[in-house]
Structure formats: structure tokens, C-alpha cells
Amino acid sequence: MTQEENLQQPEADATIGVEENQAADINTQDLSEVPDVPNMNFNRKFRRMLLKRSGYVRIKNRLGYKDWFENIRNNIQNGKQLHTSNTEEVIKAAVNRIDGINESTAQFLSGKGYGEERVASMLEKNIQIQEKIAAKKLKQ
Numbered sequence: 451m452t453q454e455e456n457l458q459q460p461e462a463d464a465t466i467g468v469e470e471n472q473a474a475d476i477n478t479q480d481l482s483e484v485p486d487v488p489n490m491n492f493n494r495k496f497r498r499m500l501l502k503r504s505g506y507v508r509i510k511n512r513l514g515y516k517d518w519f520e521n522i523r524n525n526i527q528n529g530k531q532l533h534t535s536n537t538e539e540v541i542k543a544a545v546n547r548i549d550g551i552n553e554s555t556a557q558f559l560s561g562k563g564y565g566e567e568r569v570a571s572m573l574e575k576n577i578q579i580q581e582k583i584a585a586k587k588l589k590q
Contacts (some may be wrong), residue, residue: 548580 492500499508510518553574559569 544584548577552576 473535498507511522555576556569559572560566564572
């Protein structure tokens with residue numbers, strides 16, 4: 451081994467040791483201080499504590515009973531309106547996508563030599579199948 455190779459080895463070993471120390475530090479940290487863990491079922495006390503920390507409970511107590519429920523009612527109505535507008539946009543986007551697919555299919559079939567009547571009947575069957583699939587998805 452040359453002197454250059456010997457000099458390079460301690461540097462590589464030093465970086466490996468630093469990474470191991472950092473990993474050991476991460477493993478020894480107290481994870482109970484992390485309050486926001488998604489997709490967990492918390493008990494009432496913990497949920498209430500999170501609401502207090504965010505200031506939600508203070509605002510609720512300042513408003514009073516009637517004002518608070520009026521606020522909740524307005525939020526529910528706004529949420530329903532947003533939901534309907536979002537679902538309409540999704541449906542419009544899906545319809546536009548399906549129309550584009552049907553147009554490209556019609557061009558492909560006419561390019562292959564199928565007649566217009568045959569292409570129209572194939573597209574009608576395709577649309578019926580797509581409507582059945584959409585109806586099943588809506589039922590779920």
C-alpha cells in the first residue's frame with residue numbers, strides 16, 4: 451500500500467463513525483413529545499389537548515352557543531357547496547377525457563377501414579360500458 455491509500459482510509463472510516471453516531475442519537479430521542487401523528491385513534495383527552503394547543507377551544511368559548519353553532523352551520527353549508535363543485539369538476543374532466551378517447555378510437559377505426567356506421571355502433575357500445583362502470587362506482 452502506498453502512503454496515499456493509507457491516508458484515505460482513516461477519512462472514510464471517520465465519516466462512517468459520524469453516521470453511526472447520528473443514527474444512535476436519532477434512536478435515543480424521546481418520541482413521546484411529538485403530538486401530531488396522522489392516522490391514529492386518540493382518546494378524548496389527547497384530542498382535547500391538541501385542540502387547546504391550536505387555540506380552537508379558546509375561540510369556541512369566546513363565541514357563545516348560538517354564534518358557535520351558526521358558524522358550524524355555515525361551515526357545513528360551505529363544505530357541501532365545495533364538495534358538489536369539486537365533484538362536478540371531476541365529472542366534467544372525466545367526460546372530457548372519455549370524449550377524447552372516443553374521438554381517437556373513432557379516428558383509429560376509420561383509419562383501419564371500418565365504415566362510419568360500424569364505428570358509431572362500436573362507440574355506442576363503448577359508451578354504454580363506460581356508463582355502467584360509472585354507475586357501479588357511484589353506488590360504492
